[in-house]
Amino acid sequence: MKACVLRFPEGKIKAMTFSYDDGVVEDKKLINLFKKYGVKATFNYNSSHFGEYNPTDTLVIPEGHLTADELREISADPQFEIACHGHAHPYYASLPQAAATSDLITNRKELERITGKIIRGFAYPSVSATNDVSETALKAADIAYVRTASAEPSNSFALPQNWYKWVPTCHHKDANLVFEKFAELKETVAAPCLMSVWGHSFEFERENNWELIENLLENCHSNPDIWFATNMEIYEYVNAFNRLVLSADGTKAYNPTKIDLWAGICTKNVRKAPIPTIKIPAGETVSLLEYLS
Numbered sequence: 001m002k003a004c005v006l007r008f009p010e011g012k013i014k015a016m017t018f019s020y021d022d023g024v025v026e027d028k029k030l031i032n033l034f035k036k037y038g039v040k041a042t043f044n045y046n047s048s049h050f051g052e053y054n055p056t057d058t059l060v061i062p063e064g065h066l067t068a069d070e071l072r073e074i075s076a077d078p079q080f081e082i083a084c085h086g087h088a089h090p091y092y093a094s095l096p097q098a099a100a101t102s103d104l105i106t107n108r109k110e111l112e113r114i115t116g117k118i119i120r121g122f123a124y125p126s127v128s129a130t131n132d133v134s135e136t137a138l139k140a141a142d143i144a145y146v147r148t149a150s151a152e153p154s155n156s157f158a159l160p161q162n163w164y165k166w167v168p169t170c171h172h173k174d175a176n177l178v179f180e181k182f183a184e185l186k187e188t189v190a191a192p193c194l195m196s197v198w199g200h201s202f203e204f205e206r207e208n209n210w211e212l213i214e215n216l217l218e219n220c221h222s223n224p225d226i227w228f229a230t231n232m233e234i235y236e237y238v239n240a241f242n243r244l245v246l247s248a249d250g251t252k253a254y255n256p257t258k259i260d261l262w263a264g265i266c267t268k269n270v271r272k273a274p275i276p277t278i279k280i281p282a283g284e285t286v287s288l289l290e291y292l293s
């Protein structure tokens with residue numbers, strides 16, 4: 001077992017992330033709820049709806065979708081991440097690889113042009129898709145992670161092993177029940193736990209059940225064990241942790257990244273949770289000696 005076990009910022013043993021698709025007007029109400037509870041979220045948007053990319057474009061912004069100004073406003077808030085969802089919400093399984101790559105790149109470029117941000121996250125625009133876009137196309141478009149979707153909960157609290165197949169824990173319809181289990185989890189010497197929720201905000205309006213998400217946010221937002229992050233922040237943190245360098249004798253840990261990291265220390269002398277947790281600041285080397293003696 002490795003001496004350093006991933007812990008989230010401030011040594012937390014759990015993280016939660018929310019991911020909402022399609023860029024519909026109901027996102028404004030959902031965003032206000034996320035703001036009310038101080039919970040971060042990722043919004044996965046198509047770009048054809050914004051209709052700004054070509055002055056001769058005949059696309060009309062359909063009623064029900066956000067405007068480019070609203071997209072800019074959301075993306076300017078560090079509480080939220082904007083990610084790709086296909087330029088025109090294509091069914092990727094029916095597209096040749098070149099067309100899928102082109103659609104992804106167009107999606108990125110348009111969202112980046114409107115927001116001024118670098119956008120590398122992606123959520124599949126079809127439920128149950130796990131391999132509709134080849135890894136070659138995803139790499140060509142320089143996509144960092146891919147969130148899949150399923151109507152059925154995976155109930156998995158594990159960190160993604162393959163960032164191009166990030167299976168969420170559950171759709172929001174199941175999230176309150178799943179959260180009860182998540183809240184009960186205790187620290188172990190293993191990697192920490194992640195609860196990832198996905199959905200569409202229009203479903204709350206259609207099903208008249210906004211209380212589902214409000215109850216969940218009310219229950220989770222003040223839990224001191226949980227780090228709330230966007231999908232990209234989870235990706236970047238885990239990848240930064242994986243770059244941690246240990247000395248050959250295991251007595252020092254060096255953090256070569258620009259992200260402060262936290263590690264649980266698990267050695268032959270410290271094998272049972274709760275394990276000591278240390279901060280390894282960005283660019284610094286920290287001694288682990290006191291845990292080895």
Ligand SMILES: [Zn+2]
Nearest residue numbers: 021022085125
């Ligand atoms: Zn969609």
